[in-house]
Amino acid sequence: MTTAAAGSPRTYQVRTYGCQMNVHDSERISGLLEQAGYVRAPQADDTPDVVVFNTCAVRENADNRLYGNLGHLRPVKDKHPDMQIAVGGCLAQKDRGEIVRKAPWVDVVFGTHNIGSLPVLLERARHNAAAEVEILESLDVFPSTLPTRRESTYAGWVSISVGCNNTCTFCIVPSLRGKEKDRRPGDILSEVRALVDEGVLEVTLLGQNVNSYGVEFGDRYAFGKLLRACGDIDGLERVRFTSPHPKDFTDDVIAAMAETPNVCHSLHMPLQSGSDDVLRAMRRSYRSERYLGIIEKVRAAMPDAAITTDIIVGFPGETEADFQRTLDVVREARFSSAFTFQYSKRPGTPAATMDGQLPKQVVQERYERLIATVEEITWAENKRLVGETVEVLVAVGEGRKDERTGRMSGRARDGRLVHFATEAPGGESLAGQIRPGDIVHTTITYAAPHHLNADGAPVAHRRTRAGDAAEAGRSPRTPGVLLGLPTLGAPPVAPAPAAGCATH
């Protein structure tokens, strides 16, 4: 008995909160459910047969938000008793059985280590007419071995590791996602090749700390080697990665970035604070000098590199002098963009109970000063590109104003957002011919702090297989390859996972 019409497949909807790791996990949840015979519910459908919440535990009020959302679904479920509600992700890993105690209309609770069990848990809950709660303490199967329904035709996430061995005091990842588990290089490269075979042009290698990749199988240069190996994959045009960690960053990675043509000259390296005292309190074991030293080497090897970062303002105990050090590093590093966060307590983290929590207005005021400094620099850095011709990978829906302005949008190789005009020199619009996933070369005419505009005619347009796939409405799917966890010292072949905290 289902809410779907008799004989038609059950429908599902996944609601995702949090970081890229969760977004990628949601692609796996969709892939798994579709393999089990479910079909995605239309967006406007407010009574899908299964609603999955893929939750995030980063914000202080994340649980209020979840219980609020579950509360909204209660009357819907009362009317449609066959609807099933499942809660997964970091908050589920943290709150476990508490979720069905607080919201007894929830059918399934699953954690970050057992995404693969979701279809079985839904089935069991339906059969037994009782809630199923299954949380594992550690990973039993690498999530990348699961079938995945990819959201983008031209860009794909590929996890290289899950979990984190660091103990930053503001972060919940180690307690919810566990110790770092590295995936075998051959598995990663197989997944990359499978994506490229489907037409994908760009991959982003994902890990909480990509620079410690290899720690499990005893090769501290494994990440640089992986980047170089990606350089040998025909048809792969862009390789990115996130996130590196200044503590583990080695020079061979800079050399691999500079010497591998398809690796993009963009680096997102979390700073978090420019003050060594705050870094110490955060338990981040590099100092600002080391951070700036890495940037200097990156710029020497790749003068066109765009460097972006994450910064937390108002960490417990942060003084005005500490904050000034952050501004100093921002000025010296000349970031092309920065994700700035006001410190907020994350329940379950050591920093949440530290002395010296700052009043909201102090944090707010510093935050505003930080944003002003960051924007001044990112704007100046962006202006340097006016007059340059850049390669843009055309995206879907990156520009809210595009429809009104007749522009399309995409990312340059260095990661910058570019809005470009689509009129050919004769005035004819190319908008119908340029598809998401195609490559356009265009000349920058205007710079803003957060984007670039190119208002002349595109210099060149290349139709790609990713563009063909977008036009045909096909999205890449990577089948599950069941290999289990990598063993120590062993390499060889097949696909990968994610972890999940917005800032590293």
Ligand code: SF4
């Ligand atoms: S912030 Fe990043 S490096 Fe630090 S513990 Fe969390 S996941 Fe690990």
